[in-house]
Amino acid sequence: MDDYKFLFKVVLIGEAGVGKTCLVRRFCQGVFPIGQAATIGVDFLIKNLEINGDKIKLQIWDTAGQERFRTITQSYYRSANAIIIVYDVSNQPSFDRLPEWLRELKQHINEKVVVILVGNKCDLTEGREIPYHIGESFAQRHNMKFIETSAKESANVEQIFQELSTTLLKQANQIFETNRKDTKTLKNDIQSNKIYNCC
Amino acid sequence: MDSIDDLKKEYDSLFEREKKVDEELQHLLNNQSINENKFHSIKSVCQSIQLIFKDSQNLSNMINFTSNLADNVSNKVRQLDVAKGRVSSCIKRVTDILDLKACTDGVTEALNEEDYETAANHIHKYLSLDKDSLRLKSVTTDLAEKNFLDQSFNLLQESKNKLQAIVNDKYDQALKANDVPQMERFFKIFPLIGLAESGIEKFSNYLCAQINQSADKNFNVLIVTDRSDERWSVMFADSLILLFERVARVIEAYQPVIEASYGYGKIFLFVKNIQKECDKQSVRILNKFKEARQLNNILRNIQLMSNFNRNPNPGQKFEDKFDPRDLDELLTEITLISARSELYKNFITKSIMTDLNGIQNQNTAESLKTKINQVNSFINSCDLQCAIQELIGQYSLLENFFMTENINKAIQMDTITKDSLTSSVVDDVFFIIKKCIKRSLVSDNVDGCCAMFNNCSTVLESIYKDHFYSKLKLGYPSGFDLTQAIKSRFQNSEQIEKQKVYFLVTLNNIEKSIECVTMIKKSFEDYISKLFNQETQSSKDKLNTCLNDLNSVGNRLKELLEYGFNQLNSNEIRPRIKQWCEQYSVLNHKITEDEFNQNDSNDPFIQNFVKNLDQMLNSLKDSLSEKNKETFTSLLASETAILLEKSILKCSFSKYGGVQLDKEIRFLINYLTSQTSWSTREKFARLSQISILLSLENLNELFEYWNSPLAITWRLTPNEIRQLLLLRSDFKAEEVRNLKL
Ligand SMILES: Nc1nc2c(ncn2[C@@H]2O[C@H](COP(=O)(O)OP(=O)(O)OP(=O)(O)O)[C@@H](O)[C@H]2O)c(=O)[nH]1
Numbered sequence A: 001m002d003d004y005k006f007l008f009k010v011v012l013i014g015e016a017g018v019g020k021t022c023l024v025r026r027f028c029q030g031v032f033p034i035g036q037a038a039t040i041g042v043d044f045l046i047k048n049l050e051i052n053g054d055k056i057k058l059q060i061w062d063t064a065g066q067e068r069f070r071t072i073t074q075s076y077y078r079s080a081n082a083i084i085i086v087y088d089v090s091n092q093p094s095f096d097r098l099p100e101w102l103r104e105l106k107q108h109i110n111e112k113v114v115v116i117l118v119g120n121k122c123d124l125t126e127g128r129e130i131p132y133h134i135g136e137s138f139a140q141r142h143n144m145k146f147i148e149t150s151a152k153e154s155a156n157v158e159q160i161f162q163e164l165s166t167t168l169l170k171q172a173n174q175i176f177e178t179n180r181k182d183t184k185t186l187k188n189d190i191q192s193n194k195i196y197n198c199c
Numbered sequence B: 001m002d003s004i005d006d007l008k009k010e011y012d013s014l015f016e017r018e019k020k021v022d023e024e025l026q027h028l029l030n031n032q033s034i035n036e037n038k039f040h041s042i043k044s045v046c047q048s049i050q051l052i053f054k055d056s057q058n059l060s061n062m063i064n065f066t067s068n069l070a071d072n073v074s075n076k077v078r079q080l081d082v083a084k085g086r087v088s089s090c091i092k093r094v095t096d097i098l099d100l101k102a103c104t105d106g107v108t109e110a111l112n113e114e115d116y117e118t119a120a121n122h123i124h125k126y127l128s129l130d131k132d133s134l135r136l137k138s139v140t141t142d143l144a145e146k147n148f149l150d151q152s153f154n155l156l157q158e159s160k161n162k163l164q165a166i167v168n169d170k171y172d173q174a175l176k177a178n179d180v181p182q183m184e185r186f187f188k189i190f191p192l193i194g195l196a197e198s199g200i201e202k203f204s205n206y207l208c209a210q211i212n213q214s215a216d217k218n219f220n221v222l223i224v225t226d227r228s229d230e231r232w233s234v235m236f237a238d239s240l241i242l243l244f245e246r247v248a249r250v251i252e253a254y255q256p257v258i259e260a261s262y263g264y265g266k267i268f269l270f271v272k273n274i275q276k277e278c279d280k281q282s283v284r285i286l287n288k289f290k291e292a293r294q295l296n297n298i299l300r301n302i303q304l305m306s307n308f309n310r311n312p313n314p315g316q317k318f319e320d321k322f323d324p325r326d327l328d329e330l331l332t333e334i335t336l337i338s339a340r341s342e343l344y345k346n347f348i349t350k351s352i353m354t355d356l357n358g359i360q361n362q363n364t365a366e367s368l369k370t371k372i373n374q375v376n377s378f379i380n381s382c383d384l385q386c387a388i389q390e391l392i393g394q395y396s397l398l399e400n401f402f403m404t405e406n407i408n409k410a411i412q413m414d415t416i417t418k419d420s421l422t423s424s425v426v427d428d429v430f431f432i433i434k435k436c437i438k439r440s441l442v443s444d445n446v447d448g449c450c451a452m453f454n455n456c457s458t459v460l461e462s463i464y465k466d467h468f469y470s471k472l473k474l475g476y477p478s479g480f481d482l483t484q485a486i487k488s489r490f491q492n493s494e495q496i497e498k499q500k501v502y503f504l505v506t507l508n509n510i511e512k513s514i515e516c517v518t519m520i521k522k523s524f525e526d527y528i529s530k531l532f533n534q535e536t537q538s539s540k541d542k543l544n545t546c547l548n549d550l551n552s553v554g555n556r557l558k559e560l561l562e563y564g565f566n567q568l569n570s571n572e573i574r575p576r577i578k579q580w581c582e583q584y585s586v587l588n589h590k591i592t593e594d595e596f597n598q599n600d601s602n603d604p605f606i607q608n609f610v611k612n613l614d615q616m617l618n619s620l621k622d623s624l625s626e627k628n629k630e631t632f633t634s635l636l637a638s639e640t641a642i643l644l645e646k647s648i649l650k651c652s653f654s655k656y657g658g659v660q661l662d663k664e665i666r667f668l669i670n671y672l673t674s675q676t677s678w679s680t681r682e683k684f685a686r687l688s689q690i691s692i693l694l695s696l697e698n699l700n701e702l703f704e705y706w707n708s709p710l711a712i713t714w715r716l717t718p719n720e721i722r723q724l725l726l727l728r729s730d731f732k733a734e735e736v737r738n739l740k741l
């Protein structure tokens, strides 16, 4: 059995063709797949990371962006620890649909879920349609981290996962600590320290 | 020479010399024979050496000779080799030319006789000839040969074109006449004359048309099928399987033919062509299915209803809120449709793969892998599979709705039956869950099953868990709870009794649910490994990961159970025990030996205390499940230990008061041990040690227990020990404080 301190579920969503599968393949397998076919259903990959000495395991769910396949995706939102919403910086419609994605998310997830906005294909300088600051301010308005990436040129891809893992780890460690403290105080209570005075 | 003396001297020395010379001579004479022997032997060696010299000269000559000879031979062999090579290439050339001649002669003759197979075989031989090298060599040879070659090539090229035209034409004629044997005849000829791809194209077009025809017939039957037909509820699944079987039969029938006449590696192209028709036909059936079953309509209604449930809007009403039971048949049919297309998918995948594996001398393993990837990606993204995947998505919405609605209903109708520790909701809900999961497994679609597992976890963690939480939140009504809210809510005793039962049943429900979740997970784990044994490892991982989420549901339920027992503890157990313990602190514990002996026959505390505990245990025992009973008894024991300790601290003891306590604690432990299977002693370790301290003869006796070889593991800190010893009215505070612990 592999050992890890925490397991996190990460779900990638976003319009078809924005490069979700390419990002995941780049991150997990270090390749940029040529002629990547559209995802049908949900793909599943595992990646182990070590952050500040803590071993963590990422379960990555790469969903299909095509509208007709999306219903399956919904069932994965609830148990997700982090959501990556991807758009394509060279494709205005993929950015314009973001509010709809957020609305759908809101129906299924709670506040603790870490959401990060990713503008992919930033290598396409010529065809860029969404400037960096537009993406950034959208993310800020909706309380999301923001990052621009290129799966093709392997720019910032690691950072997405690094960023969200760090946040999740901080969260998890906090809960872990308070839980430990709770059990400690409970024990103290049972030993009824309070009813003994100090001599 | 002057004197005699001198002469004598001279004589003596001469004599000496003579003697020496004699000795030397003698010595030399002695050696003479040895030296002579040596000399003789040297002489004979000398002769031998001369002989050897001659011999080696001979040998060297011989070797030289042999080497020359060998050189000669190998030279000849080399020449022979070259000659042989020339001969064999000559023979090949002659054969080729003979072949060519035979082809040239044969093809014309065969064409004249309309023996197209023979003609095609000649052309095939011609096509496989190494034309360039035949021509290249002819440059150096005579002109006649060159002319012959050019003529032959031209003729054969012409014949090839002619034959291609004829075969195409004949095939088309046969197609028009629907003469299948003729078509099959020419289908086998295509690959021989360099028309493999178009042969497959043409023939699969024909097969597609055939499939189209029979599919049309089936479709027309399908759309007029009457509701009264016994297969009505699954008629679309039936219709699809008819189509799939038809297509599979075609592939099965022609795969051997193609592999025999076209060689391995062509089935992918063939299946690709046939799949086009299969896609068209199956999508038509699926569209009709959606229309006939009003799928989009239902989905829209469900969407509205779940939106309504999320934020109810009183103005909106669902007049025709349809019954989830109506969905049952539809869901079953979808899973059948999915299962059948999955079966079909496996069939075509296998057909293509066995063909690919038949290819001899694969270029590289890499190229085979790329090919396999191409095949998989083709199969997974063909129109049929996309349509199925879309349908499965819709299915998972419907199934989730079906499950949620039924679970809501089970919750509404939750009833407690007599003689049952749990209520109806547990069995009902897990029946539904099992039913839905099983049905999704029938679909054989990995994503559909994963979605189903996810949805099950969601439902259990939300509405199901919330239902129990809402019951536990009300608390366990007991005379001891002063919370105003609870008091006002349950005023009459009948309601209070009812609430008590509800509370305990809920504890049992949760405990049983935890078990059910574990069981479901386990049984489906086994099932999955059997069912999906054809799937890839990653698909299996996916399924197991989603199924594993049920673990976290189990954990949430365990937390809820803990919450319930905390409620029970603070509402019932603790206040009661606290009251009984308070009686202890009221009693006098500074008793004399006489009083202690009297207590023997007239117990002041513990018998009544145990009787009370026993009553409380018995009052709940029959209403709790086995595991919950254990939890409850354990909780009771822990609380007793804590609260009794608190009461003891409020008292003052004589030695006999301490001895009395020691006796009482033993009695209590004996009672509780008889009530459970686990050891109570652990929970009472502190109390036992307290009773030891309070029943000490004097302070020095403490050191029999402290720092001695018999020392016990103290659960009390030195501070606590001092404080406890101070409870003994006869111990001097000063001495207790100075104890070196
Ligand atoms: N230039 C450029 N092209 C990219 C990049 N990432 C992905 N692409 C291309 O975008 C296309 C779609 O990529 P996918 O990864 O399949 O997109 P997806 O979001 O997974 O699409 P769906 O599975 O249909 O939801 C492919 O042709 C990729 O080659 C990138 O960083 N730069």
Ligand SMILES: [Mg+2]
Residues within 6 Å of the ligand: A020, A021, A022, A037, A038, A039, A062, A063, A064, A065
């Ligand atoms: Mg994809």
